Amino acid sequence: MNVSLRVWRQKGPGTQGCFETHEARDLNPDMSFLEMLDVVNERLAVEGKDPIAFDHDCREGICGMCSCVINGEPHGPEFKVATCQTYMRSFRDGDTITIEPFRSRAFPVLRDLVVNRSSFDRIIQAGGFVSVPTGSAPDGNAIPVSKEIADLAMDAAACIGCGACVAACKNGSAMLFVAAKVSQLNILPQGKPEKDRRVLRMVQAMDAEGFGNCSNTYACEAACPKGISVNFIARMNRDYAVALLKNKPA
Amino acid sequence: MNLLVNLFRSSLGRKLVMGATGAGLFGFVVIHMIGNLQVFAGAEVLNQYAILLRTSEELLWGFRLALLAMVGLHLYCAITLTLDNRRARPAGYQDKRPLGATIASRTMMVSGVVVAAFIVFHILHFTTRDIFTDYKAWTIELHGREGHDVYRMVVHGFSIPWVSAAYIVGVGLLCAHLSHGVQSFFQSLGLVSTGYQPIIRAAGVAAALIIFLGMAAVPVSILLKWVS
Numbered sequence: 159m160n161v162s163l164r165v166w167r168q169k170g171p172g173t174q175g176c177f178e179t180h181e182a183r184d185l186n187p188d189m190s191f192l193e194m195l196d197v198v199n200e201r202l203a204v205e206g207k208d209p210i211a212f213d214h215d216c217r218e219g220i221c222g223m224c225s226c227v228i229n230g231e232p233h234g235p236e237f238k239v240a241t242c243q244t245y246m247r248s249f250r251d252g253d254t255i256t257i258e259p260f261r262s263r264a265f266p267v268l269r270d271l272v273v274n275r276s277s278f279d280r281i282i283q284a285g286g287f288v289s290v291p292t293g294s295a296p297d298g299n300a301i302p303v304s305k306e307i308a309d310l311a312m313d314a315a316a317c318i319g320c321g322a323c324v325a326a327c328k329n330g331s332a333m334l335f336v337a338a339k340v341s342q343l344n345i346l347p348q349g350k351p352e353k354d355r356r357v358l359r360m361v362q363a364m365d366a367e368g369f370g371n372c373s374n375t376y377a378c379e380a381a382c383p384k385g386i387s388v389n390f391i392a393r394m395n396r397d398y399a400v401a402l403l404k405n406k407p408a
Numbered sequence: 409m410n411l412l413v414n415l416f417r418s419s420l421g422r423k424l425v426m427g428a429t430g431a432g433l434f435g436f437v438v439i440h441m442i443g444n445l446q447v448f449a450g451a452e453v454l455n456q457y458a459i460l461l462r463t464s465e466e467l468l469w470g471f472r473l474a475l476l477a478m479v480g481l482h483l484y485c486a487i488t489l490t491l492d493n494r495r496a497r498p499a500g501y502q503d504k505r506p507l508g509a510t511i512a513s514r515t516m517m518v519s520g521v522v523v524a525a526f527i528v529f530h531i532l533h534f535t536t537r538d539i540f541t542d543y544k545a546w547t548i549e550l551h552g553r554e555g556h557d558v559y560r561m562v563v564h565g566f567s568i569p570w571v572s573a574a575y576i577v578g579v580g581l582l583c584a585h586l587s588h589g590v591q592s593f594f595q596s597l598g599l600v601s602t603g604y605q606p607i608i609r610a611a612g613v614a615a616a617l618i619i620f621l622g623m624a625a626v627p628v629s630i631l632l633k634w635v636s
Contacts, residue, residue: 164502177502227501227503229503229505230501230503230504230505231505231507256502256503258501258502258503261497261499261500261501262496262497263495263496263497263498264496310602326507328493328509328514329492329493329496329497330493330496330497331419331493331496333419358414361418361419361420362418364419365418365419368495368496369419369496370492370493370495370496370497371419371422371423371489371492371493372419372423372596373489373493373513373516373592374513374588374591374592374595374596375506375509375510375513375514376508376509376513377506377507377508377509379508380507380508380509381507387602388595388605389600389601389602389605391595392594392595392598392599392600392601392605393598394420394598395420395423395424395595395596395597395598396597396598396599397598398420398421398424398598399420399424399597399598402411402414402415402421402424403411405410405411407410
């Protein structure tokens with residue numbers, strides 16, 4: 159199959175970018191989207207041109223490194239699938255595919271389709287951890303956790319931190335990511351001692367990074383390759399309200 | 409102090425204020441609709457209700473000021489949050505899909521602004537009676553108490569097609585706003601648990617639809633001369 163790519167090219171942060179058109183020829187429909195880009199890049203390298211820069215790592219849909227907005231949808235057309243697990247069979251022969259970087263003030267473009275997502279790391283640093291005393295290892299099962307709670311925490315922990323929620327949101331809000339990261343710990347007994355401080359600090363860090371606000375349109379949930387539920391946003395809102403009422407310093 | 413600063417500065421705090429004030433205003437809309445529907449019970453019932461509402465000047469103004477405060481806070485949050493949201497994406501997309509987001513949810517600012525403009529017109533029309541100044545002289549006496557002839561004002565106002573049209577458009581946009589707003593209240597205040605979300609979303613749309621029908625019934629009945 160053959161497709162035509164309209165791809166965002168930008169030399170570096172803060173420089174003017176533009177769309178370039180590239181032809182991808184003789185593709186196998188069972189190639190992944192990133193393998194298709196590899197093929198295009200090999201040809202560009204042979205022609206002495208700059209290859210298209212894009213983020214990728216595990217290519218198994220679990221690391222959260224790949225990104226791109228493909229035809230207006232973060233991670234492409236398939237539901238609950240990351241870009242790396244999107245295959246060319248999801249497109250038709252002769253299609254023109256528009257590829258753009260994730261767009262957010264908090265995700266500045268580094269080059270072409272690569273954006274800097276370290277704002278997410280700083281939100282995690284603000285409270286996405288549990289403090290544990292050092293010493294000998296605790297007994298297994300010393301803290302009872304019910305199956306329901308363990309499952310719920312795991313659903314939140316499925317977030318791979320790719321930033322598709324921010325890319326999809328019309329407000330560029332990181333609420334789904336922060337909600338998942340707050341909830342995965344706040345739900346569990348190990349996370350309870352720092353529950354209030356965690357939500358206050360992580361929300362404060364989120365706001366400081368310049369993400370937008372949630373207007374409950376739920377485009378984030380639709381775009382999330384891991385299907386993180388917006389119920390976690392409601393849960394974070396509740397945790398935040400409770401922490402505010404307790405009015406302890408963050 | 410911490411609480412107030414976080415409530416009015418942080419993203420989540422302003423969403424809490426937005427949701428709580430929105431819920432208060434929703435309550436007012438429901439009471440308003442029930443009041444309006446008394447037009448179908450005849451002039452005496454409606455005018456009696458209008459006189460009841462004005463029983464105490466102090467209570468009336470307390471109520472009005474509370475409403476005004478809720479509108480003010482709702483607007484403050486809407487404006488500051490929207491400005492934040494604009495800044496959060498300086499460069500947009502060439503190709504953008506709504507990804508499951510409803511039209512109502514994506515146009516809250518537009519519906520909100522039009523509804524605000526409509527409310528100003530509505531108050532000038534029926535409360536201050538400055539659109540049709542004849543209204544100021546339309547008073548009645550009922551059971552020994554004097555009041556405005558609300559029934560006559562309503563029938564006169566809605567017999568004019570453009571007034572009715574503006575009202576139906578205003579109420580229609582208000583209900584579009586509510587269809588997203590009701591479920592947003594539960595979401596923003598965190599009053600949703602796993603499994604309840606589809607019910608709350610459907611209930612929000614149903615509430616908006618009922619309010620639209622209840623509100624629009626008055627001008628439609630007057631235009632069709634069912635009520636005169």
